[in-house]
Amino acid sequence: MSEKPIKTEHPEESELNVVRNTVLKVSVHGGNLLKRSLMRRLRPSPPSPVSIKSMAKPFVSLTGKLATQPDTVILAQMRLIRDSTRFWSGLVSSSIRNKPLAVIEPEQGDARFRDQGWDEILAFNVIKQAYLLSNRWIMDTIDDVRGMDKHTRRKLRFFTGQMTDALAPSNFILSNPEVLRTTIRTRGTNLLRGLGNLMRDLDQGHGPLPFRMSDPDAFTVGGNLANTPGDVVFQNELMQLIQYKPTTDAVHRRPLLVVPPWINKYYILDLGEKKSFIRYWVEHGHTVFVISWINPGAALAHKSFEDYMLEGPIAAMDAIERATGERELNTVGYCIGGTLLGCTLAWLAARDDDRIKSATFLNSLLDFSDVGDLEVFIDEDAISKLEKAMNKQGYLDGASMATAFNMLRANSLIWSFFVNNYLLGRDTAPFDLLYWNADATRMPAAMHSFYLRNMYMQNRVREPGGIELAGTPIDLGKVKVPSYFASAIEDHIAPWTSSYKGSRCFAGPVRFILGGSGHIAGIINPPDRKKYGYRLNEDNSPTPDAWLTGAKQFEGSWWPDWAAWIEQFGGGEVKARTAGEGELPVIEPAPGAYVQGQSTLD
Secondary structure: OOOOOOOOOOOOOOHHHHHHHHHHHHHHHHHHHHHHHHHHHHOOOOOOOOOHHHHHHHHHHHHHHHHOOHHHHHHHHHHHHHHHHHHHHHHHHHHHHOOOOOOOOOOOOOOOOOOOHHHHOHHHHHHHHHHHHHHHHHHHHHHHOOOOOHHHHHHHHHHHHHHHHHOOHHHOOOOOHHHHHHHHHHOOHHHHHHHHHHHHHHHHOOOOOOOOOOOOOOOOEOOOEOOOOEEEEEEOOOEEEEEEOOOOOEEEOOOEEEEOOOOOOHHHHOOOOOOOHHHHHHHOOOOEEEEEEOOOOHHHOOOOHHHHHHHHHHHHHHHHHHHHOOOOEEEEEEOHHHHHHHHHHHHHHHOOOOOEEEEEEEOOOOOOOOOHHHHHHOOHHHHHHHHHHHHHHOEEOHHHHHHHHHHHOHHHHHHHHHHHHHHOOOOOOOOHHHHHHHOOOOEEHHHHHHHHHHHHHOOOOOOOOOOEEOOEEOOHHHOOOOEEEEEEOOOOOOOHHHHHHHHOOOOOOEEEEEEOOOOOOOOOOOHHHOOOOEEEOOOOOOOHHHHHHOOEEEOOOOHHHHHHHHHOOOOOEEEOOOOOOOOOOOOEEOOOOHHHOOOOOO
């Protein structure tokens, strides 16, 4: 995620007030923590996304390989001597020239060393350079080891990176110039406030990483988030269907059905008026229906992937026809919602059902041959551990999923908040994307096990007949529906290259665009913000690299390109429709009860 919250200094307080507030927080939250620790044996805690056995295996393999490759060890030693020589000679040279030591630079986007003290103060400059050189030497040594398969090497680099990130000098009081300067200036009150923040977060947080990423009191679902006017017109055990109020006199004849991910809540598509993709669709004359998935508990442990299809998009299609009288429709799927949409299209194709006239996929995977760093969590040991936990409580806790995703960007999504909240003693700033990111959802045991094994482990979706849903083997190659794929070049959850490979599984025409930024900001990119830009190549080349080579760069958001593309599948214009006009009565106003974690089913 490329956007960062703006950090603000805590208002100055007297030292006495800080001490009083800290003592109060420690006493209140400490008491609650004690009670929770006594009850811990009675309440299962969320499983860690990392299996210790799975994490240990690559290091055992590394040890064995190094023992039989003395030349690799010698090469690593020679590289260490070379780097050390460059470091010390550079230090002498920089001292003579009175300039910062610059033997190595942080990677692009690494915000840990932004403070000027890392360059202007010799001691911190030396610490930074030594850390960066050491980290590079470790990773280069891992890359030099021969005979290690790609999966093992990726896991080794990932888990090693987790350790080196945790040991970065920016995470410690005495080796971080900004923290040390703040501590001296405030006479340690920042650390007292940080202690209070830590006790509060341990008490109120959930999962292994309980820290706050955004001000929890700054946003309200249905208030300043998920506030596009609409109504719930249908619901079942797994979802509520929201129909949004039109803002134009005429609309496209074919409604637009949106299938969001159920790993997170749907309102990522409705982050207030200025960022809402849903509002954009409505303003462009679409009768928009959005699925709002329930946050499942143990009672829904048996719900499978095919249940999500039948009670999700299939049930929604039937409901939309009752609500509007229109059989044909267009569709949008985001992330895992796009995976489900692709499977649904194949299932409908096998049954000669042609109701869907176009499909849009937002950062969606249908080919799981390369899933990026998420691969480190996907092996038999890790999945068996998750299945054991899920079978015990009926679902995978949302905190486990959130931890896994945060670990993929540990410096920006873990350690930056550790420093801000606990070392600098600052309050977290309001940030809608991170508020949504922390609003995690649970995964039913049966569905999530099927998803992990058939998609991530075995990549069976792209195989003709590889999986069977509701008694029907599916084949993506039978899908002839025109498709629009939007991916993001920095996406670390659904790598764009894999998304591109998945787009080639279909038999119908495909338009592929590549936006800037990452998994969220690359998609939630309104035109008036004029950010990131996108690449487009009308020629769908055989490989992602070939496509990228021939792609043209365009400025601004890709949304207008999509709006022009979908226009051809609108089916003409009709008078605007409102909820309750058809056969389906209004159940309740949007955003509905399910997104709040409640169920209104009798």
